[in-house]
Amino acid sequence: MRIDVDAFNVLQVVVEEGSFARAAERLHKAQSAVSYQVKKLEQHLNVNLFCRDLYRAELTPEGKIILAEGKKLLQNLANIEHLASRFSDGWEPKLELIVDGSLPMEPIMRALKRMSLENIPTKIQLNVEFLGGVQARFERDHADLMLVKDYRSGPHYRPQSLPDITSILVVSIQHALATKKNVSLFELQSHVELTIEDSSPDMNYHDELQFGGDKVFYLSGFMMKKNALEMGLGFGWMPDFLIQEELESKAMVEVDFNGGSRYSFSPKLVSTLQRPLGKAGNLFTAFILDEFAKDIC
Numbered sequence: 339m340r341i342d343v344d345a346f347n348v349l350q351v352v353v354e355e356g357s358f359a360r361a362a363e364r365l366h367k368a369q370s371a372v373s374y375q376v377k378k379l380e381q382h383l384n385v386n387l388f389c390r391d392l393y394r395a396e397l398t399p400e401g402k403i404i405l406a407e408g409k410k411l412l413q414n415l416a417n418i419e420h421l422a423s424r425f426s427d428g429w430e431p432k433l434e435l436i437v438d439g440s441l442p443m444e445p446i447m448r449a450l451k452r453m454s455l456e457n458i459p460t461k462i463q464l465n466v467e468f469l470g471g472v473q474a475r476f477e478r479d480h481a482d483l484m485l486v487k488d489y490r491s492g493p494h495y496r497p498q499s500l501p502d503i504t505s506i507l508v509v510s511i512q513h514a515l516a517t518k519k520n521v522s523l524f525e526l527q528s529h530v531e532l533t534i535e536d537s538s539p540d541m542n543y544h545d546e547l548q549f550g551g552d553k554v555f556y557l558s559g560f561m562m563k564k565n566a567l568e569m570g571l572g573f574g575w576m577p578d579f580l581i582q583e584e585l586e587s588k589a590m591v592e593v594d595f596n597g598g599s600r601y602s603f604s605p606k607l608v609s610t611l612q613r614p615l616g617k618a619g620n621l622f623t624a625f626i627l628d629e630f631a632k633d634i635c
């Protein structure tokens with residue numbers, strides 16, 4: 339009997355979700371079907387893949403090794419399928435873009451609109467993540483493009499620079515820090531810091547822009563963070579394009595922090611040579627670069 343290759347994908351999802359029930363929800367399968375597929379793989383390999391006496395689904399040492407090899411197999415198969423679609427004369431069936439939620443969406447939406455006017459058959463999927471979660475999902479989903487604030491570079495990545503974006507440390511005009519001058523780090527740490535929750539599964543990821551205080555509220559997106567800032571809940575970094583009106587109307591003010599209240603970064607549009615872009619990918623890339631350049635002009 340041959341190994342069911344899809345079982346390795348099921349195995350990976352169970353580990354990522356931490357339970358068979360949540361894995362079944364993500365895979366849109368019955369929990370019994372997920373359990374059966376894993377059990378069938380265990381019987382075929384004659385190896386226990388999971389520790390059955392634990393509340394959370396955790397792999398045995400043997401299971402970790404087998405899953406690592408299974409991931410390689412899945413990646414190789416995905417690469418073969420991806421290359422096959424690129425070798426055909428037609429458009430690729432699907433194009434997936436992962437975007438960091440701290441970046442402006444308007445030029446991306448304009449690029450999407452231009453793609454729709456081309457009347458091409460490619461299905462486009464756009465997902466938003468934050469910080470380390472962008473690259474984590476790009477790699478996990480074998481996506482085609484990621485529009486990222488920062489990432490771990492590698493030999494297969496092909497980055498293209500986008501115009502710089504400036505973030506500003508701000509508070510509501512009602513906040514105690516709004517009128518303070520030459521604010522020290524110690525004083526800053528005595529107030530609530532508002533930050534974005536990292537969507538990466540790697541719990542070791544550390545955002546170097548956090549100030550290290552004990553009072554931190556983690557929020558799930560920049561619109562929620564903006565609302566919290568407007569209510570005077572705390573201070574935090576915000577991309578300038580999201581708060582231009584608030585700064586002009588003085589509803590928000592820049593914190594006079596003696597360590598610096600502004601920083602700029604150069605976002606990147608990244609693809610990988612392991613999954614070469616097809617017609618739709620190259621066209622979408624050109625549209626995105628063009629729309630971001632228009633904003634600068």
